[in-house]
Amino acid sequence: MSIPVRQKLRIGAYIARQRLRRVEKYPLVLQLEPLYQCNLKCAGCGKIQQPDAILARRLSVQQCIDAAEECGAPVVSIAGGEPLVHREIDQITAALVERKRFVYLCTNAILMERKLDKFKPSPYFAWSIHLDGLRERHDQSVCRRGVFDKAVAAVREAQRRGFRVTTNTTFFLQDSARTVREVLDFLNDELQVDTMQIAPGYAYDRAPDQEHFLGVERTRALFREAFAEGRRQRWRLNHSPLYLDFLEGKVDFTCTAWGIPSYSVLGWQRPCYLLADGYASSYRELLETTDWDQYGRGRNPRCANCMAHCGYEPTAVTASTRSLTQSIRAALAS
Numbered sequence: 001m002s003i004p005v006r007q008k009l010r011i012g013a014y015i016a017r018q019r020l021r022r023v024e025k026y027p028l029v030l031q032l033e034p035l036y037q038c039n040l041k042c043a044g045c046g047k048i049q050q051p052d053a054i055l056a057r058r059l060s061v062q063q064c065i066d067a068a069e070e071c072g073a074p075v076v077s078i079a080g081g082e083p084l085v086h087r088e089i090d091q092i093t094a095a096l097v098e099r100k101r102f103v104y105l106c107t108n109a110i111l112m113e114r115k116l117d118k119f120k121p122s123p124y125f126a127w128s129i130h131l132d133g134l135r136e137r138h139d140q141s142v143c144r145r146g147v148f149d150k151a152v153a154a155v156r157e158a159q160r161r162g163f164r165v166t167t168n169t170t171f172f173l174q175d176s177a178r179t180v181r182e183v184l185d186f187l188n189d190e191l192q193v194d195t196m197q198i199a200p201g202y203a204y205d206r207a208p209d210q211e212h213f214l215g216v217e218r219t220r221a222l223f224r225e226a227f228a229e230g231r232r233q234r235w236r237l238n239h240s241p242l243y244l245d246f247l248e249g250k251v252d253f254t255c256t257a258w259g260i261p262s263y264s265v266l267g268w269q270r271p272c273y274l275l276a277d278g279y280a281s282s283y284r285e286l287l288e289t290t291d292w293d294q295y296g297r298g299r300n301p302r303c304a305n306c307m308a309h310c311g312y313e314p315t316a317v318t319a320s321t322r323s324l325t326q327s328i329r330a331a332l333a334s
Helices: 005-020 061-071 089-098 112-118 135-142 147-160 177-190 216-226 241-248 283-289 309-321 324-333
Strands: 029-033 075-078 102-107 125-130 164-171 195-200 262-264 267-271 276-280
Touching: 005 309, 029 061, 061 089, 061 283, 075 089, 089 102, 089 112, 112 147, 125 147, 135 147, 147 164, 164 177, 177 195, 177 216, 195 216, 216 241, 241 309, 267 283, 276 283
Parallel strands: 029 075, 029 262, 075 102, 102 125, 125 164, 164 195
Antiparallel strands: 262 267, 267 276
16 A cells, blocks of 8 residues: 555545635645755756855754644655755654654655664654666766665665655656656565655756756656556555546646645745745745735746646645545545
């Protein structure tokens, strides 16, 4: 089973409560970035291009707790930068787990084996390892040789110690249906991670490499071919079936960027993890002062080629819960 039953039930109950209260906009996942500093310089990343003064900033443990409490999302994805560079990342993680948030700690895994002793296995905690392909492709993506092997070793050691381990793979223009299948087969069958998250490459304005991001039509064609022959059903993908339909072009959705808000050293990022049109001092301010109607494909040219999960997975999850057929489908898929 990919998504734990405990997590599925908690999220389902959370969505039901929002509906009963007639809340229109609510978060499903908090994207928490306690720092922007990283120990890699990936060509497709826009976070590490921040000025040195911002790269030196850190969120405190209490700031992270306050953001999670204010936001109220049942899931917290801790990203960055590289979270394991943060000296208090174990305390941040423990505090969120203590509050029964489902925490995914995203990491390039370079420091992971060295830091494992600072963390404890929990049904509320999972490592999320970035693996953007097999050895050659991944090392090319992160612009450093040897990172793939280090990440795989860290995954195996974490599994040995009883941790839940997931992966996050971004696909770019260089990828084909064959390379998508190869890496997912490896993660699913050989490395045997608990779940896998996938994403089409999305364009950061600050990223050094602006030539290899996927457009909408290329994304649909790539995943339609990669998912053919029933392969999609056998991979333990950490997505709703409707979002995977969306990637294939079988359905279309509007963006609900407020569903996965991003909180960082600069505040609540407006409108989403990928675009930075200013920052709000609170989640409420983010909701109430952002003109959400100006974002999304067909509304904003910067959103024209975006199919990222931070905007469209919340839409797909919400749509699933509004249909008995889709709810049953989602339950059977995981």
